[in-house]
Amino acid sequence: MFTMYGVVAIFVCSFLQYSGADFPDDPKPCKFGDEDCLLKAINFYLHEKNQGDASINLLKIDPIDAGTFTLKQGADNPVNIDLTFSNNKITGVGDASAYKVRGFGKDLTKKHELRFKIPVSSLIGDYKIQGRVLILPISGSGKNNITMVDADFVLQWVGVPLEKDGATYMKTDKFRVMIKPSKVLFNFENLFNGDKALGDNMNLFL
Template structure:
């Protein structure tokens, strides 16, 4: 299995002075229960529009300009699959249920878990290759939906210092998730041959449990880079100590 490219140039906001919004409760360092509650408030209020005060980009819909994946010949799913100018929807309905890390110092291991009812990737695609025993080719619009996604995000915390302030720098960010169902629709397969296209979409949906294990590592890698972009945009703009309630502590 080989990932040739998983590239997306997120529409990151330019340099600006951040100011932590007053409607997001700050937590003490290491207080995981408080952080879960605060993270869910952020998701409920700001998933759609983002929040400049913590350098949070809009998450729902989330624009994904480009993702290119190639599966090697050793895989039963041997395809070159490209997505361009796609959107991900559904993150606004996700709930955080585990947050570990965020202790006294930024260095260390971090783990974040969240889940939601569904997630959809929609937009233009192109595909060429073979899936299981079926040759496949097409350029058109796609809709890929996963049901009951349960996300696990892990990263290592490093530090960077700017203007005398210490910032958290996520490194080696990895994402994985479980799901209960995946549905796919690829329009305009085989240059618009409706009969072949309909049969192929039916085949893919009836056999998603065989397809998913073959592509999930590539999907995890691509989505892990998206998550790394979002986290880095926040943590490299907001000083680490400014993320927390430091009242009652010595400066």
């Protein structure tokens, strides 16, 4: 569960990479509050432009270079770990589909919501872990693969109008993420210095 939230955070950032794009007129721009149009536009860019498009300043999102990041859980928790991921990539974002849009009307200060489904999304790369799970010390380094299956993402936020160069843009505030995967699969290779029995059991526990 601890690691899953880190994956969610990186996944959400992948969608936010679209915010700097200069979108063209094809597909056509949507009118305020036109939910059907917005769904079609979002899915067009997810499925047709997930490899990026330099002509409109659109970044590649499948796979996503997640780089290096560290997740920590405090000493008062039964799972007390310091987990660093490096050279990681996230796959599967291009297969995501938006199925519900709410908001995006003329009043940007209202609540906005996007809902996505993604069949399979994986975080793959290198890891290093140190810490304790219950009473068992845990350590290891090697390859990692964390996969979420049939995940439902809900993104909610409140808009804040931003005036720039004579145009009005929307900043996000009170951003909230909810996720419901049918299952999450963990595979950290070389846990406990390669002890297969301990490593397999720990991957199941996580």
